[in-house]
Amino acid sequence: MNNFFKRVWKKWSYSVVGLWITLKEEKSIWAFLGTIPVLIGLGVWFNFKFIEWSVVSFVIFTVLSVEVINTALEAAVDTISFQYNVKVKKIKDIASGATLVITVGASIALLLIYIPALLEKL
DSSP states (O other), rough: OOHHHHHHHHHHHHHHHHHHHHHHHHHHHHHHHHHHHHHHHHHTTTOOOOOHHHHHHHHHHHOOOOOOHHHHHHHHHHHHSSOOOOOHHHHHHHHHHHHHHHHHHHHHOOOOOOHHHHHHHH
């Protein structure tokens, strides 16, 4: 059983290192991280219920996950090609496009929650 916990701990530590690398190297994630306290603060002010908090949490973690996956994909592609390559650019642009798609979708979902809550407060 002790071996099991060591393996799990090791896998978790790799994940934490991966997140740390993402935070260190990917500047765009910081812009999103800066919005999280605002989203939480507004949610508290609007007195969100369970369903609103569920959607907000899901949106936050989905956008963060896609950003981390995009960063990993870009790093993998960069190791394959050390110089400018049109195909590499295409792969990186597509991965970045996925981040854009989830960000737009997340923004719409959040607006659908926050705008009615704001109108109700006013």
